Amino acid sequence: MSEHVLKHPASRGRQVSLDQRIAELRNRKPVDLNHGEGLMLQGIAAASLREQRLAGQIAPED
Template sequence: MTKLPESAKSQNPSSLTRRIEELRAKPATDISHGEALLLQGNAISSLREQRLARSLADFAD
């Protein structure tokens, strides 16, 4: 069984659902190419951290 990172455990699923709905309801905004690259880099880093955390949890089982 894969263990969730502590930050994911502390987040209430209903508040996460509410936050997703808030973000979907926001109007779209134009961003520059540089801002898009920055956001993409942040998303990749976040995903990489999640994968690393999952791998460490799997090895501990």
């Protein structure tokens, strides 16, 4: 599926594929967020998508 490789703090130096990281996150227990944390995460996601769109990594929305 994906050829991307990510490094994240939980990996302790090992590299994992994007598919493996997604599977890890899906298997985690849900965490309650307050409203401020939800807004912060939403802002981070929007900024990330904007950067990817500007870099041409994803197609722009119509």
